[in-house]
Amino acid sequence: MSIFTEEQAKAILDKVIALSKADECTATLTGSVDGNIRFALNNISTSGIVSDADLAVQVAFGKRTGVATINEFDDAALERVVRRAEDLARLAPENPEFMPAIDKQAYTASPTFSDSTAAITPEFRAKVAADSIAPCKAEQLIAAGFLEDGQSFVAFANSKGNFGYQKATRFDYTCTVRTEDGRGSGWVGRNLKDASDFSADSDIRTAMRKASASADAKALEPGKYTVILEPAAAAGLVSFMMNFFDARQADEGRSFLSKKGGGNKLGEQVYDPQVNISADPWHPEAPVLPWDGEGMARTRMDIVKNGKVTALDYSRFWAQKQGKQAVGSPGNLLMSGGSKSTSELVRSTERGVLVTRTWYIRMVDPQTVLLTGLTRDGTFYIENGEIKYPVKNFRFNESPVIMLNNIEELGKPIRVAGDESSFVMMIPPMKLRDFTFTSLSDAV
Numbered sequence: 216m217s218i219f220t221e222e223q224a225k226a227i228l229d230k231v232i233a234l235s236k237a238d239e240c241t242a243t244l245t246g247s248v249d250g251n252i253r254f255a256l257n258n259i260s261t262s263g264i265v266s267d268a269d270l271a272v273q274v275a276f277g278k279r280t281g282v283a284t285i286n287e288f289d290d291a292a293l294e295r296v297v298r299r300a301e302d303l304a305r306l307a308p309e310n311p312e313f314m315p316a317i318d319k320q321a322y323t324a325s326p327t328f329s330d331s332t333a334a335i336t337p338e339f340r341a342k343v344a345a346d347s348i349a350p351c352k353a354e355q356l357i358a359a360g361f362l363e364d365g366q367s368f369v370a371f372a373n374s375k376g377n378f379g380y381q382k383a384t385r386f387d388y389t390c391t392v393r394t395e396d397g398r399g400s401g402w403v404g405r406n407l408k409d410a411s412d413f414s415a416d417s418d419i420r421t422a423m424r425k426a427s428a429s430a431d432a433k434a435l436e437p438g439k440y441t442v443i444l445e446p447a448a449a450a451g452l453v454s455f456m457m458n459f460f461d462a463r464q465a466d467e468g469r470s471f472l473s474k475k476g477g478g479n480k481l482g483e484q485v486y487d488p489q490v491n492i493s494a495d496p497w498h499p500e501a502p503v504l505p506w507d508g509e510g511m512a513r514t515r516m517d518i519v520k521n522g523k524v525t526a527l528d529y530s531r532f533w534a535q536k537q538g539k540q541a542v543g544s545p546g547n548l549l550m551s552g553g554s555k556s557t558s559e560l561v562r563s564t565e566r567g568v569l570v571t572r573t574w575y576i577r578m579v580d581p582q583t584v585l586l587t588g589l590t591r592d593g594t595f596y597i598e599n600g601e602i603k604y605p606v607k608n609f610r611f612n613e614s615p616v617i618m619l620n621n622i623e624e625l626g627k628p629i630r631v632a633g634d635e636s637s638f639v640m641m642i643p644p645m646k647l648r649d650f651t652f653t654s655l656s657d658a659v
Contacts, residue, residue: 217246217268221380224370227270227288232374234297237274237304239316241373241510244270249365252340257348257358262340272300278313279304314531316373320512325502327383331411333366335386339410340364346416347390356426358419360390364410371510379506386410387632391592392422393659394430399605400659401425402572402592404447406632406639408500425571425593429605434655435596437609441567441623442650443560443597446642448590450631451573454638456584456615457492457548460518462527466537471584471616472524479527486522486619493517494545501630501639503546513543545638552625552643560626560646562600567646569595569602573611574658585614591658608659609652621648 219227224244231242246268253261273282274297281303285296343362351358363385370380389404401422407413444452459465465472465479472480496505496513505513509531517525534541561569571593579585590608597603626644 217248217266218366218368218382219244219246219268219370221370224368224380225372225378227293228370228372228378230290230293231270231272231297232372234294235272235274235301235374237276237301239275239374240297241273241316241371242270243369243371244268245367245369247365247367249363250335250337250340251361251363252344253361254344254348255359257352259341259344262337264337270296272296274300274304275313275315276301276304278309278311279307280310280313281305281307312532314535316375317377317510317531318375319377320379320506320510322379322505322512323497324381325496325505326499327381327502327504328366329384329386329409331409332364332384332386332407335364335410343388343413343415346414347419350416350419351392351423354423354427355395356423357393357395358390358422359393360388362388369504373510377510379510381504383504384408386413388413388415388418390419390422392419392426394426396430397659398432399426399428399430400592401427401429404631406630408502408630422592428595428602429593429659432594432605432607433596435568435606437652437654439649439651441564441646441648443557443564443567443569444573444645444647445557445569445571446629446631446644448570448573449645450640450642451576451588452586452613452615452618453550453642454548454640455576455578455586457638459581459584460526460528462529462537462539463533465527466533469581471582472527473582480524481527482523482525484523485616486519487622488522489622489625490519490522490619491517491551492519493549493551494547495549496546498547498549498641501547501549501641503639507543507546511541511543513546516542516545518545518548547639547641549641550628550643552628555624555626555644557626557644560624560644561597561602563624564597564600564646567597568606568650568652569593569597579612583614584616585612587612587653589656589658591656608656610654610656611651612653613651618647618650621650622646623648
């Protein structure tokens with residue numbers, strides 16, 4: 216068994232806390248049942264289900280800490296893991312940035328569990344693969360994709376009386392479609408809360424159209440262009456940028472949010488006034504656990520409001536050092552936008568480039584968040600509000616900070632997964648001016 220009820224989990228955690236002889240003890244119990252199916256060359260290649268549960272125990276003697284894990288839960292095993300953690304703590308050097316276990320928190324449950332996603336069966340996964348493959352085979356296209364789904368729980372307790380328990384589910388589907396000669400490529404991805412909202416035989420048509428339409432790509436001269444980034448393309452850049460909202464990095468001069476002479480840019484205008492980014496663990500379409508990795512209660516918060524930075528992420532240590540109030544780190548990122556779809560943004564564009572996806576994004580300069588990467592799986596030239604022809608993929612050098620100062624229009628946000636983080640995101644398609652393509656790429 217890998218999914219414990221709240222009562223079962225609490226009984227184990229209470230035993231662990233009672234066994235500890237350390238100054239303080241924190242125990243975390245997690246479990247999951249994860250399913251997957253992979254297909255390539257229009258055939259299913261692998262499928263499986265992985266079930267697991269783990270207990271992690273962290274103890275402290277003064278500022279010396281030790282952590283041990285185990286996946287057995289009888290009384291003897293619990294005794295062993297606690298003693299092992301205590302032995303390691305006694306051997307460890309003092310941590311000058313040690314923070315004691317958090318005090319008791321008040322958590323409000325968030326809707327992270329979906330019955331339809333938890334009920335996924337091997338037959339469901341097989342049908343997703345079949346519904347992705349069959350239309351492609353019928354039009355001499357080749358599909359390769361992956362579906363991951365799962366249900367999980369997390370429970371934790373500490374010697375100060377704090378306790379939390381919640382279940383969650385996840386659903387993530389991606390599929391790449393190629394032409395038989397390999398000259399055209401299309402892609403579709405769906406990150407959802409509820410599996411009941413998914414239809415592979417409908418979504419696959421998007422990737423199929425792009426694959427067929429991108430086969431005879433023309434070379435376009437590199438340079439600065441008006442671009443329309445689909446939400447998946449924008450998410451890769453925005454999620455990378457959000458990793459630099461750490462207050463300590465900014466205060467120590469290691470971030471684009473550092474100020475010359477010291478301090479950070481909290482409260483300053485950094486982006487176009489159209490940029491609004493928030494976090495909300497109870498968002499109906501993109502909920503996350505109501506606590507962060509340390510067990511700190513999350514809150515609804517504005518991170519960027521009308522282009523001004525309104526919140527940075529303070530660890531408990533750094534908040535104490537700087538005289539700030541620590542709150543739970545965000546688990547989702549919600550960027551507001553308008554009401555238009557990607558196709559409607561295309562229709563309002565005189566000349567530009569439509570980008571389906573950004574890929575292989577890497578850091579060039581952390582002080583400006585200058586990133587480099589490639590477009591792929593469908594890049595098209597727009598003229599007079601229409602897709603005129605496919606273009607060869609580009610390498611880009613662009614900072615999302617500059618990008619979000621060059622906004623012409625934002626569309627309707629949809630749920631996506633960030634490439635460089637574990638954030639769940641709501642991101643709009645974006646029409647941007649002066650996006651920098653530096654060279655052509657042989658990628659398809």
